[in-house]
Amino acid sequence: MSLIEATNLGQKYDGRHVLKDIDLRINKGEVFALIGPTGAGKTTLLRLLDLLDAPASGRIFFDGVDVTRSGRHRLEARRRMSYVQQKPAVFSMNVYGNVACGLKWRHEKKEVIRHKVDSVLEMVGMADYKNRDAKTLSGGETQRVAIARALVTEPEVLLLDEPTANLDPVSVSRIEDVLEKIIAEQKTTLIMATHDMPQGQRLAGKIGVLINGQLLQVGSPNDVFCSPQSKEVAEFVGVENILAGVIVEKDDDLTVISINGNTIQAISDCAIGQKVYAFARPEDITFALAKEAGSARNVFEGSISKMIAVGPLARIELDCGFPLLGVLTTRSAQELQLTIGRHVYASFKATAVHVIKRRG
Amino acid sequence: MDELWHAFVKAIHLIVSLDPEVMDAARISLTIAAISCSITALLCLPLGSLIHFRRFPGKRLLTSAIQTLFSLPTVSIGLLVFVIFSRAGPLGGLGIFLTPTAMVLGQIILISPVMLGLIISALSGVDKAVSETATSLGASRFQASLITIREARFAIMAAVIMGFGRAFAEVGVANMVGGNFAGYTRTITTDMMLQTQMGNTELAMALGIILILIALIINVVLNRLQQR
Numbered sequence: 265m266s267l268i269e270a271t272n273l274g275q276k277y278d279g280r281h282v283l284k285d286i287d288l289r290i291n292k293g294e295v296f297a298l299i300g301p302t303g304a305g306k307t308t309l310l311r312l313l314d315l316l317d318a319p320a321s322g323r324i325f326f327d328g329v330d331v332t333r334s335g336r337h338r339l340e341a342r343r344r345m346s347y348v349q350q351k352p353a354v355f356s357m358n359v360y361g362n363v364a365c366g367l368k369w370r371h372e373k374k375e376v377i378r379h380k381v382d383s384v385l386e387m388v389g390m391a392d393y394k395n396r397d398a399k400t401l402s403g404g405e406t407q408r409v410a411i412a413r414a415l416v417t418e419p420e421v422l423l424l425d426e427p428t429a430n431l432d433p434v435s436v437s438r439i440e441d442v443l444e445k446i447i448a449e450q451k452t453t454l455i456m457a458t459h460d461m462p463q464g465q466r467l468a469g470k471i472g473v474l475i476n477g478q479l480l481q482v483g484s485p486n487d488v489f490c491s492p493q494s495k496e497v498a499e500f501v502g503v504e505n506i507l508a509g510v511i512v513e514k515d516d517d518l519t520v521i522s523i524n525g526n527t528i529q530a531i532s533d534c535a536i537g538q539k540v541y542a543f544a545r546p547e548d549i550t551f552a553l554a555k556e557a558g559s560a561r562n563v564f565e566g567s568i569s570k571m572i573a574v575g576p577l578a579r580i581e582l583d584c585g586f587p588l589l590g591v592l593t594t595r596s597a598q599e600l601q602l603t604i605g606r607h608v609y610a611s612f613k614a615t616a617v618h619v620i621k622r623r624g
Numbered sequence: 625m626d627e628l629w630h631a632f633v634k635a636i637h638l639i640v641s642l643d644p645e646v647m648d649a650a651r652i653s654l655t656i657a658a659i660s661c662s663i664t665a666l667l668c669l670p671l672g673s674l675i676h677f678r679r680f681p682g683k684r685l686l687t688s689a690i691q692t693l694f695s696l697p698t699v700s701i702g703l704l705v706f707v708i709f710s711r712a713g714p715l716g717g718l719g720i721f722l723t724p725t726a727m728v729l730g731q732i733i734l735i736s737p738v739m740l741g742l743i744i745s746a747l748s749g750v751d752k753a754v755s756e757t758a759t760s761l762g763a764s765r766f767q768a769s770l771i772t773i774r775e776a777r778f779a780i781m782a783a784v785i786m787g788f789g790r791a792f793a794e795v796g797v798a799n800m801v802g803g804n805f806a807g808y809t810r811t812i813t814t815d816m817m818l819q820t821q822m823g824n825t826e827l828a829m830a831l832g833i834i835l836i837l838i839a840l841i842i843n844v845v846l847n848r849l850q851q852r
Contacts, residue, residue, distance in 0.1 A: 349757065356775055366761040
């Protein structure tokens with residue numbers, strides 16, 4: 265049985281649907297990342313799951329109990345969860361007092377509170393700050409206090425809304441270390457909303473992609489990033505080669521897709537005549553100056569139309585009858601002497617192409 | 625200008641010599657204002673919290689009505705208490721007319737709208753995230769309300785100070801329902817009025833200066849407490 269289950273969940277603000285028909289199951293001990301662009305409804309969904317707001321439609325079950333409406337059940341369920349907001353509010357008291365609040369509200373004994381608060385502050389690396397006024401902390405420190413405050417009650421479910429948004433890289437890394445420790449040591453069920461896809465990929469065992477209030481795909485990070493089930497998900501997870509075409513040949517699963525007069529080979533179970541989208545990740549495209557005999561079934565000659573340096577990587581856009589985007593290290597690009605206008609060969613394997621049916 | 629200077633000198637003299645009449649008036653003013661302010665605070669904090677935290681139809685209208693009563697003239701309150709508690713009034717039998725109790729009641733009615741309105745406004749000024757954070761950390765509705773009140777404590781304290789100031793400095797209620805009996809219901813303000821009517825302008829001004837000095841000392845002490 266799932267620890268949290270949401271069925272047909274919907275939310276409206278000012279008559280506008282911000283969440284539509286969300287069906288979600290989260291099991292005990294699972295690390296679930298909710299990814300999606302800003303404004304997709306991630307915070308709204310987290311607030312519903314934490315029972316802070318009542319949904320406009322649908323039901324939420326916590327450990328098998330319907331907690332959608334009942335006040336008593338909601339408080340009981342909420343006390344088994346903790347939620348860290350994107351911009352956590354700290355109370356006007358010292359760090360110790362902030363972290364101890366949740367335990368005081370549960371009427372824990374003073375000695376128990378002291379012991380738990382001290383150990384959780386140690387865990388998040390804030391032990392030296394316990395007497396500091398919480399209002400004087402930096403963004404990263406406030407976030408760590410908020411996480412400590414949420415963890416001290418030993419919740420079964422920890423909900424985190426963009427835990428590292430707007431933080432410097434050092435703070436991000438410290439918070440991710442804390443989260444990894446929680447995941448490894450405490451087996452807490454973690455539900456995290458983030459627009460930082462690599463973070464979701466690094467920390468989560470399951471990912472849900474929320475776009476325009478709809479949960480378009482739920483699966484393992486590999487499923488979501490390598491086999492997106494829709495164009496919207498593909499675009500969001502960084503599949504930049506989205507090619508619209510039609511299946512023209514088929515030999516078992518090896519399929520030939522016609523794209524603007526060019527053909528590419530891919531593995532797919534779609535029938536001949538089916539309109540499809542073919543997705544290829546830029547990382548799977550390799551470049552060479554001459555045609556090489558290799559295992560890649562898709563080889564295209566073209567001229568480089570755009571080159572952009574992104575940190576240690578170079579993004580290369582090739583015009584080969586259709587635009588094809590690839591990435592390689594800046595050093596490789598220099599070694600190959602790639603420049604705009606230069607003729608090169610781009611190749612990728614049939615297995616590197618993910619195909620989905622296209623409507624319309 | 626001379627008159628003001630003489631009044632100031634007289635005020636200092638009255639304070640230093642611990643003039644019994646002035647000390648009595650100051651004691652009565654402070655006691656009645658402190659009692660009415662404490663009772664009002666005890667009534668308005670829960671009532672203001674209830675109005676702020678609960679959702680009910682007409683909430684905005686009620687808040688506007690409370691704010692309108694901020695400027696209620698003190699003589700109107702005095703008249704109201706007079707009509708109710710005078711010998712011929714509906715509650716005349718209680719025998720509290722022309723006693724400090726009637727003055728306390730009148731001051732409670734006078735300062736309640738100010739304190740209530742300012743408490744509601746203080747609670748509204750607290751970031752909604754505070755109460756939501758408390759709720760998400762497992763606080764019950766009551767516990768979440770308490771943390772919000774705690775966050776608003778300085779603004780609430782300001783509301784109480786404001787209420788105390790209004791009670792301490794008012795004259796209409798004290799005069800109409802207290803009767804201005806020396807050593808019993810005579811406050812600094814009613815004494816000032818009496819001295820002015822008797823032509824003792826200098827003494828009235830000296831009392832005024834004493835009133836301002838006491839108010840200043842109280843505010844300084846309360847502000848110090850706030851800063852702690």
